[in-house]
Every structure is written in structure tokens, then in C-alpha cells.
Amino acid sequence: MRSLLHVVRLAGLAFAALLLSGCAAGYLLDTNVQTFSALPAVPANPTYRFERLPSQQASPVQAQLEALADPALFKAGFRRDDAAPRYSVQISARVQRVLSPWADPWDGFGFMGPGIGFGTPFPRMEQPWFQREAGVVVRELPAGKVVYETHAASDGPWSDNTSVLPAMFDAALQGFPNPPQGVRRVAIQVGK
DSSP states (O other), rough: HHHHHHHHHHHHHHHHHHHHHHHHHEEEEEEEEEEEEOOSSOOOOOHHHOOOOOHTTTOOOHHHHHHHHHHHHHHHTTTEEEEOSSEEEEEEEOOOOETTTTTTTTTTTTTTTSSSSSSSSSOOOEEEEEEEEEEEEEEEEETEEEEEEEEEEEEEOOOOHHHHHHHHHHHHHHHTTTTOSOOOOEEEOOOO
């Protein structure tokens, strides 16, 4: 039994090292994106300011979220100008921790239930899993007409929102202003 525990510990350390080396090398984030655009071409003078819904006004997270989206907007050609914007941009995101789709429902319970028969002596090792959504809505000012709307959705084990959400905003704005119609899969490199 003691040698089995030693093997399990070594396997766990090897797995952790593998995960850490994967994080250092980066990964491809697969994202499902759907976009609706009324812009025929990249607009002249695409300056913008952020717009906040009443529910976002008091949120301490909203400014951080806008800062994560700002580089993707810049890559798409937008320039922030709070004094004289041509567009307003509304940013949203949702992150929810859920049970991994790879979780073993029988892990830790054995064949006859807890404490009876063939139960496993090892604790349950649940892998974290996150579902995320990110959205960008662009309105033409001063009328407030929506000219561009895009949503990105992704799920995976990555817990670092400051790396994943910017990649999702990049994916959401890929192909601006005329991305392909319908839901499409966009892969963005995160990390190195």
C-alpha cells in the first residue's frame, strides 16, 4: 500500500509539472463567436467611449473589464476618445465555475456507496472548469443606433480571467467590421 501511495504521489507531481509547462508555453483558446454588423467598412474616425448600463455603473469590476477589452478594440481599429467619440462601446462578460465535463460521477464512492465495500482511499480530485461569455455592442453617436454586436463563448479549465477574457474579446472582434455570418469557431493563442 505504501509503494502504491508513493507511485500515486509521483504521478500527481508529474501531472502538475506537465500542467505548469503547458501554461508556460501557452495554449489555444477555442471560442464560439457570433456577430451582427451594419458596418460595410471600417468607419472613418472610429473613436469611442465606454458606455455603461445602470447595473454596471456601480460595479467595481466594470472598469477592469473595459481595460481587458481595450487592446482588442485598438486592434480592430478603434481609438478611445472620451471627449469626442463617434461611437459608444458597451462591454459585458460573465464567468461561472461549473462541474468539469470530465468529472467522474463515481469518483470517491466505490461500487457499493461510501464506506461500504470497494470505496477508493483517495480523495476526490475535481478539476476546475469555467464557462465564460464576453460581449461587445457598438452604437453610433449621437443617435445611439447599434451598428455592431458580437458575442463570444468559451469553456475550459483556465482560471486566469486576465488572460482568457482579452483573448475572448480578440476573438469576438476578429474580422471587424465584416466577419463571417453565423456562429463560427475562433482560436486565439493565449500566452507564449
